Amino acid sequence: MKESEPSMSWSQRRSPQWLQKTPAARRYAFRLSWAIFAFVVLSFGLSYLSFHGFHPKGIVAYLFAVLPAIAIIATLVSGGMYLGEETDEFQRHLFVQSILWGVGGIMVLTSVWGWLQLYTHIGHFFTIWTFPFFLVFQSVSWQALRWRNR
Amino acid sequence: MKNRLRVLRAEREWSQADLAERLEVSRQSVNAIETGKYDPSLPLAFRIARLFETSIEAIFTDED
Numbered sequence: 096m097k098e099s100e101p102s103m104s105w106s107q108r109r110s111p112q113w114l115q116k117t118p119a120a121r122r123y124a125f126r127l128s129w130a131i132f133a134f135v136v137l138s139f140g141l142s143y144l145s146f147h148g149f150h151p152k153g154i155v156a157y158l159f160a161v162l163p164a165i166a167i168i169a170t171l172v173s174g175g176m177y178l179g180e181e182t183d184e185f186q187r188h189l190f191v192q193s194i195l196w197g198v199g200g201i202m203v204l205t206s207v208w209g210w211l212q213l214y215t216h217i218g219h220f221f222t223i224w225t226f227p228f229f230l231v232f233q234s235v236s237w238q239a240l241r242w243r244n245r
Numbered sequence: 246m247k248n249r250l251r252v253l254r255a256e257r258e259w260s261q262a263d264l265a266e267r268l269e270v271s272r273q274s275v276n277a278i279e280t281g282k283y284d285p286s287l288p289l290a291f292r293i294a295r296l297f298e299t300s301i302e303a304i305f306t307d308e309d
Contacts (some may be wrong), residue, residue, distance in 0.1 A: 117271060185283050243264035244273050244282065 118188055123177035130173055131230075134166035138223075167226050189240045195235025196240075201225055250279045250307045253297050267296055 116124065141159060151159055174194070181187045205225065211217040254264050261279070265272040270289070277283035278293075284305075285293065294301045 138300060183270045183274055184286055185277050186271055188283065241273070244277050 105138070108126075117175055117181060118182055119180040119182065120186065122180065123173055126173035127170055130166050130169035133169065134163055137163040149154075160202055163223075170230065185244075189236060189244065192240055193233050193237035196236035197229045200232030200236070201229040205227060246305055247308050248278065249277070250293070250304060253299075253304065254266065254279075259271055264296075276301050 132188065144159075151155075174190075176189055178190065181190070204218065208217070208220040212219065250264075254261070259267075261275045262272045265275045267285050268275070268289070274283070278285050290305060294304055297304065
């Protein structure tokens, strides 16, 4: 079955030219939104269940624990699909650059945090925050790169 | 890498958007290539050369 094409929204048509997305970028935004939505629902859903006394044991505990990771995999897959579908090589180039910024940003953040944990009383950095922070760094740098090359 | 894209485009009185449409790329791509911020791949360079009915070397030079 052919995936429905997310059409250009009213806000897209009205937005500055540099903010307008290619068809592949619109599909990426559509898939990413769903993956993030799933991540939030699964993460908060598990927290809610755990708070209300749901503590599965054995293999079920493992399965529930990795559920949010499925949504993370979906965001990575949507990024990979975008790179495969984007016909504009310069836009692909900007996206790859933004991934490097995202990786660099999260590596700097976690490294600095790690050293701070060793020598100060700063709180523990939960590794489950690694991916959301990466996504924030990557998304912000992608928009910044698109703005710089508008 | 230097290029004569802006000159060739101006000769035809095309805007960046016009050229982008003909090349089936974004206007940002045309701007990045024109300003030397981005060097196109070989397939895109061929497409540009074909559009202007000239050779790649006549458009792109490796001078700094």
